[in-house]
Amino acid sequence: MLEAALAATESDDGVALSLRIENAGSEPVTLDFRTGQRAEFTAYPADEGTAGTAADETDPVWRYGEGRMYTQALGSETIGPGEAVGYEGTWRDPASGTYRIVGEATATDHDVRAETVVAVA
Template structure:
């Protein structure tokens, strides 16, 4: 696999909102073209064990449009999402690339204080 992903969380106060930054890097030696069928290029999910707590795309509508992005070897691109009403707890965040022919996923632990 030539794509590697990392997921970071940020926020001045995680009780107000949690920002997710998913970075996808082409770690291979050839160009990779990411093709998307809508404006949602990455999905973000929060899990509490086996239970899904939050999904970025729930309740949202995305423009249906074909687009692509080419990553040269060593290039990276980032996708962001915000959980605007976090619930206190310990979670696992999962970011997944939604490209048609390429896969990439990254996970991170998220702690939202009471």
């Protein structure tokens, strides 16, 4: 059983993002990936009227992987019982506002994601 937590911290460089995935089960879990990208971070406006709806899922204001190149090779990571892995990214120079950030593993065989809200001054 995989559990995910996402932290978003405003810094001088922008918003530092950290996705932590922990194996809370008793058996190892292997995450399979199609590319070198291990996690995706996506920012949406945190509009109270649309948060959590399908509409705001289609209109991100920023996506970490957009415009980036990753190795085109299959890969995997195994997380042992009680162990965790972490993936980080930085959203540079976001506009002021409140955003809902979604962090998710790009694994093909497990849907692992977490959300948080961050206010950018």
